[in-house]
Amino acid sequence: MNKISNYVLGGLCVVALAFSAGSFVKVNAATEGTEIAGQPVDLTYAADKALPAVVHIKYVQNSKVKTIEVQSNPFDDFFSDPFGFFGNPYGGQGGTRKQKVQTPKREATGSGVIISSDGYIVTNNHVVAGADELTVTLEDNREFNAKIIGTDPSTDLALIKVDGKNLPTLPIGNSDDIKVGEWVIAVGNPYGLNNTVTAGIISAKARSIGANGIESFIQTDAAINPGNSGGALVNTKGELIGINAMLYSQTGSYSGYGFAIPTTIMNKVVADLKQYGTVQRAILGIKGGDVLNYINSLKEEGKEVPDLGTNDGVYVDSVSDNSAAMAAGLQQGDVIISIDGKHIGKMAELQEMVNNKRPGDKITITYLHKKNKVTKTVTIKNQQGTTKVVKTADLDVLGANVIPVDKDLKTQLGISNGLQVKNVKAGAFKDAGISEGFIIITVNERPMKTISDLQDAVKTASTSKNPVLFITGMWPSGKTDYKAVRIGE
The missing domain is CATH 2.30.42.10 (PDZ domain)
Structure with missing residues (x-):
């Protein structure tokens, strides 16, 4: 078994109920968060601070029709055209053909942490990526629709926003100050069970497990289960020190080890997403x-x-x-x-x-x-070899942002130019089956070297009789793909 398969992203918990003994910490009257050698640790202060600021996130991905390539049956080719009079546009003799399929509606749940009273919430990228609708529920059962501000797959972090005022927040601590053996609580919504608190210690710092591009995880034995991702790892002072990200398991449920993204990484990613729409890496x-x-x-x-x-x-x-x-x-x-x-x-x-x-x-x-x-x-x-600020271009009609492909990825894929798609939401790109990470190489036979190239191509196509972007692109895996994006509807 591949080592990474044992690491379970805990964020998207498909709605179902499961119970795990020992997953809950009894919360008594809060006084203060103290650790005294030789005495039980009082975690009620930390829980009281954290619970109001940790939210439940409902993820909805609507049903949609997508085109896939399937293997043709050579006998179908023969009986429909035995002498080859009409030719086979899909290659014949067992080649491939395009077929439209409808994907089912998908619903899942995760967690998030309110970091500002005006509604900014930090969570995991894998909790919100690809969502058509996001609904945030607070501890007091208030509900808000949320929009994605930005995502960063390299760190598995995302920033979303709800329209609210005077919302409860969690103070942000310095994860550099934590010590192995220190008591912490994990707060989230495992298996859709809202406002769950589990407790444990810091088991290790700066742990690398090969799951993300950039990682320096806090390892804890506080129970983290599916649905906990995006929730808070909190010290006894009631300060946020990490965003729960995944658990180590061969079964898909908690088995002793969980991992959180430290606030030292989170702070920089959140600041960049708010200011630029993408991380200045x-x-x-x-x-x-x-x-x-x-x-x-x-x-x-x-x-x-x-x-x-x-x-x-x-x-x-x-x-x-x-x-x-x-x-x-x-x-x-x-x-x-x-x-x-x-x-x-x-x-x-x-x-x-x-x-x-x-x-x-x-x-x-x-x-x-x-x-x-x-x-x-x-x-x-x-990654472009410069010190310039890289901003995403918000192309509303396409429903996505784009940034220039970095130098290393261009070298890896053997391409000289391209724009990479980020933060896909409802719009023309999603309708055409384009998701985050897709690389646009040409549009209507014009090479895409800069964001202005794409903006010009959209402007030209939108005023033409046939407002379609014929895109030649590539996935980060190296697979070439072709997309027709209609922008006139």
């Missing part, structure tokens, strides 16, 4: 991994283990051209040991540090080169 420009993992892999292969001067840090396997890492002089075989004076013991810690920076920020990198310590201060860049 800086990259260092290296590929590598934990030194200890590198050493262990060499031992398993029976290879000689080099003396790196440390068993801790991030081993550099390769350096990208025109990157901050190259400017710092990093080379293959070097080991990064600190960023801005903060010790880096593993890749997850490095990712978290860099993720909190924006393109154009300066960082100080300390690394070992042939066991000699080197310290350099450099300017980090975005």
